[in-house]
Amino acid sequence: xxxxxxxxxxxxxxxxxxxxxxxxxxxxxxxxxxxxxxxxxxxxxxxxxxxxxxxxxxxxxxxxxxxxxxxxxxxxxxxxxxxxxxxxxxxxxxxxxxxxxxxxxxxxxxxxxxxxxxxxxxxxxxxxxxxxxx
Numbered sequence: 681x682x683x684x685x686x687x688x689x690x691x692x693x694x695x696x697x698x699x700x701x702x703x704x705x706x707x708x709x710x711x712x713x714x715x716x717x718x719x720x721x722x723x724x725x726x727x728x729x730x731x732x733x734x735x736x737x738x739x740x741x742x743x744x745x746x747x748x749x750x751x752x753x754x755x756x757x758x759x760x761x762x763x764x765x766x767x768x769x770x771x772x773x774x775x776x777x778x779x780x781x782x783x784x785x786x787x788x789x790x791x792x793x794x795x796x797x798x799x800x801x802x803x804x805x806x807x808x809x810x811x812x813x814x
Contacts, residue, residue: 681713692706692707733778733805734774734808735787737775737791737803738770739797739799739800740797740798741796746764749771750771753771758786760776762774
């Protein structure tokens with residue numbers, strides 16, 4: 681796990697040299713981590729390439745229905761991630777929208793009509809930054 685944190689894109693051969701095991705052992709360990717859900721690969725489209733708007737939508741939920749809201753948000757095509765925040769029943773969704781109308785439909789029309797959502801706040805991203813590995 682530590683090697684994945686330090687060098688997530690390392691090849692099996694290079695990892696095998698560092699760990700002093702065979703590349704097939706590294707591959708088997710990766711498959712075990714992936715299979716258990718301990719480690720995974722995630723990708724999403726670059727909003728700049730597709731001309732998408734990016735927004736962070738903070739959602740406050742009722743105590744008993746947070747998981748239902750997570751599931752409903754995650755099922756939305758424009759929602760690329762949902763995080764559970766440390767604050768009381770709060771979620772943060774990262775949204776890639778084609779335009780302001782699509783973002784409005786999600787935040788003002790849909791979210792506001794869900795009975796398990798108490799409130800939401802939306803912040804548009806004016807400028808995104810990525811690391812050099814991209």
